[in-house]
Amino acid sequence: MSTYQEILAQIEALKQQAEEMRQAEVAGVIADMRQKIADYNLSAADLGFGAPARAEKPAAGKRGVVKAKYRNPATGASWSGRGVMPKWLKAELDAGKAKEAFLIADEGAQL
Secondary structure: OOOHHHHHHHHHHHHHHHHHHHHHHHHHHHHHHHHHHHHHOOOOOOOOOOOOOOOOOOOOOOOOOOOOOEEOOOOOOEEOOOOOOOHHHHHHHHOOOOHHHHEOOOOOOOO
16 A cells, blocks of 8 residues: 555656656647648738737726717817717707707718
């Protein structure tokens, strides 16, 4: 019967043996991959490694500026369409004007 210390020594020896086997297998896999990359003339982009980085989301509370959607032609005041409606637009709507009349024309849009 083995002692606890002998079993721990065996475990350590097996871990070392497993790591050596893993490194040998990895070396073989890398050599095989390099050969296939050369055979097929593949690039990093072909393998998905050259893809552009994704834009990171803004941190909480650090949102970007939202482009204005509505403008008061008399004063030049603008509103993005988010949050509380400004008093100038509420007054115009109460006077019977349509909200669409204050839309800012999208300069990049084509009709």
